[in-house]
Amino acid sequence: MPTTVPPLLQIEDLHVEFDTPDGTVEAVSGVGFTVGAQETVAVVGESGSGKTVTALAVLQLLDGGRISRGRVLWDGTDLTGLDRRALRRIRGNEIAMIFQDPMTSLDPLYSVGHQIVEGLRLHRRIDKRAARERAVELLEQVGMPDPRRRLDSYPHQLSGGQRQRVMIAIALACSPRLLIADEPTTALDVTIEAQILELLRELQVEYRSAMLLVTHDMGVVAETADRVVVFYAGQVVEQGPTADVLRDPQHPYTAALLAAVPTPETDRAERLAAIPGSVPPLRAMPSGCRFHTRCALAWDACAREEPPLHALPGGRSARCLLHGSGTARKTLDSASTRGA
Ligand SMILES: Nc1ncnc2c1ncn2[C@@H]1O[C@H](COP(=O)(O)OP(=O)(O)OP(=O)(O)O)[C@@H](O)[C@H]1O
Ligand SMILES: [Mg+2]
Structure with missing residues (x-):
């Protein structure tokens, strides 16, 4: 991609706040990254790290929250300044979202055929009969058995995997340029998960869409x-090309996440030995580096200084003081051999 072409999606210095009975909390604090045309970008991190809030902020779907600072540029246009009508044209049409649990986004009162047809007719001039035919085609594409008959099924009559296939069909109905998939497979068992991920990959190539995939699974990221x-x-504590980040993480948190990834050989006890401690609550963020309280490599400066996101060679960056100290390479290497 030539450097003069702007990325499809560019999130800049995004801050998101929520008002709670105990005061205002900031759930996302200065997040920035891009997604290029037809690119797949994975967002990973433990529960509560702000992945879903960021995805919802992109589509301006924050319930009870607000973007207090930053921009979300879609093809160069800042979505944070758009009115509801302009946003509706983009949602579902140019950017589509698939959620973790299809039961929260499918309407139990309507057949799946009706829901796909409605999605199509919201954005396209297409009569009902043509929309129904397109719905059959879409269900076939997402691997739904007996698609024509399935049009009349209600969500509760489908298995979890089938419901997720319907969600994907609805998301793809208008050939979006970006698909946001927020943990699309965590509610499914492992075999179905692999099938759905494979389906998403195939359809993404066929539809030439970009994908922003939220997951907590490093195995999914790698694939x-x-x-x-x-x-x-x-x-954001680290970002870069997947192969480079997985082979040679530049932030102790990434290294720890990778060390916690189960392989077929790891026994159960090891799988449970994830990163010690937990993500700090929003109301009690540690001073300095937010990870220092759990970091095997932290030293006294880490509690005082907020590390900037250091730009590194190869289109990478990492938010760690080690990269300002000139000793990152040696220290991170020794940490990963210790399985930090
Ligand atoms: N409506 C809300 N009101 C107050 N706080 C919220 C609200 N929605 C999210 N948060 C807080 O924002 C933080 C980030 O939440 P988010 O759902 O983005 O996490 P996540 O990374 O998607 O986690 P998970 O992996 O569990 O899905 C959490 O601390 C959460 O409690
Ligand atoms: Mg989430």
């Missing part, structure tokens, strides 16, 4: 993403 963005406590 799916061109680039990976690692979140910790509402910030």
Whole structure:
């Protein structure tokens, strides 16, 4: 991609706040990354790190929250300044979203055929009969058995995997340029998960769409993403091309996440030995580096200084003081051999 072409999606210095009974909290604090045309970018991080809030902020779908600072540029246009009508034209049409649990986004009162047809007719001038035919085609494409008959099924009559296939069909109905998939397979068992991920990859190639894939699974990242963005406590702590980041992480948190990835050989006890401690609550963010309280490599400066996101060679960056100290390479290497 020539450097003069702007990325499809460019998130800049995004801050998201929520008002709660105990005051205002900031769930996302200065997040920035890009997704290029036809690129797959994975967002990873532990529960509560701000992945879903960021995805919802892109589509201006924050419930009870607000973007307090930053921009979300879609093809160069800032979505944070658009009115509802302009946003509706983009949602579902240019950017489509697939959620973790299809039951929260499918309407239990309507047949799946009706829901696909409605989605199509919202954005396209197409009569009902043609929309129904297109719905059959879409269900066939997402691998639904007996698609014509399935049009009349209601969501509760389908298995979890089938419901997720319907969600994908609805998302693809208008050939979006970006598909945001927020943990699309965590509600499914492992075999179905692999099938759905494979389906998403195939359809993404066929539809030439970009994908922003939210996951907490490094295995999924390795198999799916061109680039990976690692979140910790509402910030990006590392990002770069997937193969490089997985082979040679430049942030102790990424290294720890990778060390916690189960392989077929790891026994159960090891699988449970994830990163010690937990993501700090929004109301009690540590001073300095947000990860220092759990970091095997932290030293006294880490509690005082907020590390900037250091730009590194190869289109990478990492938010760690080690990269300002000139000792990152040696220290991170020794940490990963210790399985930090
Ligand atoms: N409506 C809300 N009101 C207040 N706080 C919220 C709201 N929605 C999210 N948060 C907080 O924002 C933080 C980030 O939440 P988010 O859902 O983005 O996490 P996540 O990375 O998607 O986690 P998971 O992997 O569990 O899906 C959490 O601390 C969460 O409690
Ligand atoms: Mg989430």
